[in-house]
Amino acid sequence: MAGMKKDHRKVFKYNILCRLFFCWIDPLLCVGCRQSLTQPDLYPHPHECDSSYLHNKFNEYWSEELSTRGSANTRLWWIILKCFWWRSLLIQTLTLILIAVFIAQSEILGLVTDYFSLEAPTADDTSTAYLYASLLILMSASMVFLNLVFYAGRKFGGLVRILLTNAIYYKVLKLSQMTLSHVTMGHVINIASNDVHRFDESMIFFPFFLVFPIHLCVVVYLLYLKIQWSSMVLVGVVLASIPILIVTSIIYSSFRFKAAAVTDNRIKVMNEIISGIRVIKIYRIW
Known part of the structure; x- marks a missing residue:
């Protein structure tokens, strides 16, 4: 038992304060300072991030969408929203609370500055100013x-990326040979790496886009x-500025x-070049 490695994940206290201040990453930073991180050093991913779980959920809603609207009118954004509706609602609620606090903070700051414009403030005015300062x-x-x-937006984008990458993977496995002759492996990798990666960036600002009209x-x-x-x-x-943004x-x-x-x-050209190099090497070896 003395020679066993100490598991930092069991020693670390995981409570609500650690979630708020992201203290759960401190053990990883400490271990990373001493050595390179390996798979056993990382936290196990939650069940909601499992690709098989997301694939089953996506297939369920995708089948419903196909049965109701047909293959030509399927709405991918609606399926994503149905898969993560509670997470989207949570992000919207946090964003709305944050915007409300910012607006209230600006109003209270104005009330505090009004106190310094008074020529002869009374004791009640001073007490009220202290109260406003405390709230600020x-x-x-x-x-x-x-x-x-x-953080929630980044995690939301990561879940959407896992979901779509998994859908692309299973779709490629079901393609016919005739379709595969027109699609290169590099094209699939480009979609899975570059295009799907856009969700990681867009989901961060997604809640602010919906809360903006209220704000x-x-x-x-x-x-x-x-x-x-x-x-x-x-x-x-x-x-x-809206038409300018639309045109842009x-x-x-x-x-x-x-x-x-x-x-x-x-x-496609690089794939053909690599295939040609392989053929030349085969003939050269022969």
């Missing part, structure tokens, strides 16, 4: 929720209480499609 300090702890939102309405209302109709200038600027996204997507076509062609 407590709300500064909301940055913990910001890290949780980004904008609340901010415009608060500005209207302060500066009346001049706050509509902000709405005009935001509405004017269309141009970017067109460039992405062109880059994907060039990448597929490059992978």
Whole structure:
């Protein structure tokens, strides 16, 4: 027993505070400073990240979608939402709480600054200012929720990437020989590595995209209480930027499609070159 290696995962206390402050990664950092991390040093992945579990769930909802809408009208985004609806709802709730705290923090900061504009503050004004300052300090702890939102979004994107990569893998196994003659292995690898990887980046900002209309309405209302109709200038600027963003996204997507076509062609040419090199080596050995 004395020669057995000490398992840091059992010694480490795993509670709610460690989840909030990401202290569970400290043992990995300590072990990584002494040696290279190996598979036994890592935490076991949760059951929800298992590829077989995600594949079974995806097949269930995919079969329902095929039976109701047909193969031509299937909605992949709806299937992803049905697979992870509770996680998406959790991220949206955390983001909404975070935005509400930020708005309240700005309002309380304005109330604190109003105290210093008083010429002769009374004792009640001073007590109220201290109360607002205390609330402002407590709300500064909301940055913990910001890290949780980004972590949950990153994990959400990772789950979607595992789900789609697994779906691509099983789809390739079911392709016919005629279809495989038109699809190279490099093309499949390009889809699984580059295109699916976009979900890791997009899911981080996904909750802010949905909460943005609520945030904008609340901010415009608060500005209207302060500066009346001049706050509509902000709405005009935001509405004017929407067409610019749409045009920019269309141009970017067109460039992405062109880059994907060039990448597929490059992978196809490289695959042919490698196949030719193999043939030459075979004849040379013969």
